[in-house]
Structure formats: structure tokens, C-alpha cells
Amino acid sequence: MARTRKPVVEVRRSQRRRRTVSAYRDGERVVVLIPDRFSRAEETEWVERMLARLAAREERIQRTDDELLARARRLTNRYLPDHATRVVPASVRWVTNQNGRAWFDQAGNFSTSAAHMVERFTLIDADTIHYQVTIDDPTVYTRAWTMAFALKRNKQPGFRLLEEACHEGERNAQPLIDLGYRIFPGIPGRAAK
DSSP states (O other): OOOOOOOEEEEEEESSOSSOOEEEEETTEEEEEEETTOOHHHHHHHHHHHHHHHHHHHHHHTOOHHHHHHHHHHHHHHHOGGGTTTOOOSOOOOOOOOOTTOBSSTTOOBOOTTOEEEEEEEEEETTEEEEEEEEEOTTTOSSOEEEEEEEEOOOOTTOOOOOOOOOTTOSOOHHHHHTTOOOOTTSOHHHHO
16 A cells, blocks of 8 residues: 655744644645644644545545535435425536635635635524524634625525626626626726716
8 A cells, every 4th residue: 555645834823822823735745733822732732633634535535526526416305305306406516616715705805825624514594594604714814703694595486596707807896786786885986986
């Protein structure tokens, strides 16, 4: 059995970090961010833990689109049994073109490759999902922060959920307004057109 080569690990200590530990891959090496107060034994323990977490995450990411579709069907059967025959996605696929420059909202909050995010989707009832994400990115924010909102099913007759594409840099907002988009209140009306 071939043994997997252990990656080069760079440990970065931070006096600003109190409890959190995070890790990310930077090319061929792994960067582990830890509090400065950790002992060498704690450092060793956390490096091993974070390497295991990264390996598990990368293993999950390497699943196929068919496996993802099968999981979506299992979850539909489990959590929405009354809708299992009606809620069948046409296609499900992994997205790999995401980068650390994505905005979380129209206020421009963003993250870096050091970000650690925990998303939670809680089914409240057949028509409501509570979405919550906690973002911890010590290179951008002074402390972790959370945003949450409800995702409600639209029950209007004939409603179709359309794909939403990003529209930053859009100079002519009128077509978007005609589709039902609203101008973000922080942008003066004339500047958005």
C-alpha cells in the first residue's frame, strides 16, 4: 500500500487569536493558524487534527456529481417525504470555480483563504428553512460573526425559481428592475442606472 506523503506544514502563531485554530492549503504546503499561547504539545496536537480535517474535507470534495445527486435524493426522501416524487432536481453538480473574493452581501463583506465558515440549514417546517452561517476570518475581521435568515417557499401559482447571476458592474439596472430586483438602498437611484 502506497503511503501518502505528509505535506509541508507552516505554523503561524498569532497574539490576536485566543481560542480558534484554522488551516488552509497554500499550494503544496498547509498553513495552520494557532494562538500564540499554545505550548509545543498543543501545537503538535492541533497540526495533526487540522491535517486530518483538511484530508477529510478534500475527500468529500472529490465525490462525483452522481454521488451528490444521490445524496440530494436521500435528503429529500428523509426530510421532505411528501415531496420526494415531485422534488427531483434536473441536475446537481459540484462547483469548483469559487474563490476567496466572493462577497457575502451587498455591503461588500468578503473573506480570504484563511476563512472558516460553518453553515447550518435547519428545516423549520415544509415551507421554511432557517439558514445561518458563522464566519471566522482573522485576517479580515476582529472576531467571528454570524448572519441568519429564513428561506421561505414561494407558493404563488406558476412561480418559477430562476437562476440568479451576479450583476456587479451592471451599468443598466432597468432590465433588472423590470425583473423585480430592487435597488440597494445605499446606492442613489441615478447612480444605479
